[in-house]
Amino acid sequence: MVSLDEIAKRLDDLLRTGEIPDYQPAVNGVQVENRNPIRKIAVAVDCSQRTIDATIEAGANLLVVHHGLFWGGLQPMRGPFYERIYRLLINDIAVYSAHLPLDAHPTVGNNVLLARELGLTPSAPFARYQNIYIGARGECDLPTVEVAARADRFARTHGGRAVTSAILPDRRTRRWAICTGAGASADTLREAISTGVDTLVVGEGPHWTAVDAPELGVAIVYAGHYATETLGVRALGEWLADEFDLPWSFVEAPTGL
Numbered sequence: 001m002v003s004l005d006e007i008a009k010r011l012d013d014l015l016r017t018g019e020i021p022d023y024q025p026a027v028n029g030v031q032v033e034n035r036n037p038i039r040k041i042a043v044a045v046d047c048s049q050r051t052i053d054a055t056i057e058a059g060a061n062l063l064v065v066h067h068g069l070f071w072g073g074l075q076p077m078r079g080p081f082y083e084r085i086y087r088l089l090i091n092d093i094a095v096y097s098a099h100l101p102l103d104a105h106p107t108v109g110n111n112v113l114l115a116r117e118l119g120l121t122p123s124a125p126f127a128r129y130q131n132i133y134i135g136a137r138g139e140c141d142l143p144t145v146e147v148a149a150r151a152d153r154f155a156r157t158h159g160g161r162a163v164t165s166a167i168l169p170d171r172r173t174r175r176w177a178i179c180t181g182a183g184a185s186a187d188t189l190r191e192a193i194s195t196g197v198d199t200l201v202v203g204e205g206p207h208w209t210a211v212d213a214p215e216l217g218v219a220i221v222y223a224g225h226y227a228t229e230t231l232g233v234r235a236l237g238e239w240l241a242d243e244f245d246l247p248w249s250f251v252e253a254p255t256g257l
């Protein structure tokens with residue numbers, strides 16, 4: 001068994017949690033403390049009643065997530081939000097969250113791992129956010145329908161499916177970029193165009209991005225917010241198990257998005 005402080009410190013060092021900027025509700029690092037040493041780790045994309053209950057069931061007392069407790073913003077501890085906190089506290093479960101530090105990481109990050117999953121090799125960073133890059137880009141020579149099919153096969157292993165903006169069947173992908181999660185935006189599209197990217201693989205994005213994509217000469221593959229962010233937490237689980245010789249499990253809780 002290992003103390004939460006020790007695990008949190010190693011994770012903070014690995015992920016450079018103190019240096020990487022993020023959106024305010026991300027609250028990277030320990031979000032909820034506990035009292036007893038950590039005996040087992042559960043990892044999940046989201047911190048929900050569902051994943052908290054699965055953590056209890058697995059006998060774990062540390063839940064490591066990509067999306068923490070605070071994305072709903074400042075709110076009173078009532079209703080479902082209270083229920084999450086209550087279940088964590090009475091079961092002595094700690095929560096550690098890693099958002100952009102996990103997206104951006106060069107070895108356990110969602111973006112590099114999704115590239116590998118799709119058989120693509122990154123050669124440059126992509127998706128600038130303040131002073132960091134979240135995503136990855138590279139070159140290949142594949143039919144775009146093949147990139148889309150690989151993304152779809154991957155999404156289906158996590159309860160989702162991939163959708164692609166309108167493309168011609170013989171279109172080829174020569175320069176790709178990946179930005180997991182809510183990766184299709186005005187910023188990523190602008191960056192795709194300025195870097196010559198012809199195919200952008202994301203988790204999700206607003207409808208207008210699929211309307212604009214064909215006119216901009218970019219294909220967007222929407223592989224699911226949930227599915228594209230399962231890889232980082234799983235890699236963290238493996239890394240933690242190795243570092244601390246602790247059992248771990250991945251909690252699958254697809255959202256349909």
Ligand SMILES: [Zn+2]
Pocket residue numbers: 067180181182225229
């Ligand atoms: Zn996300």
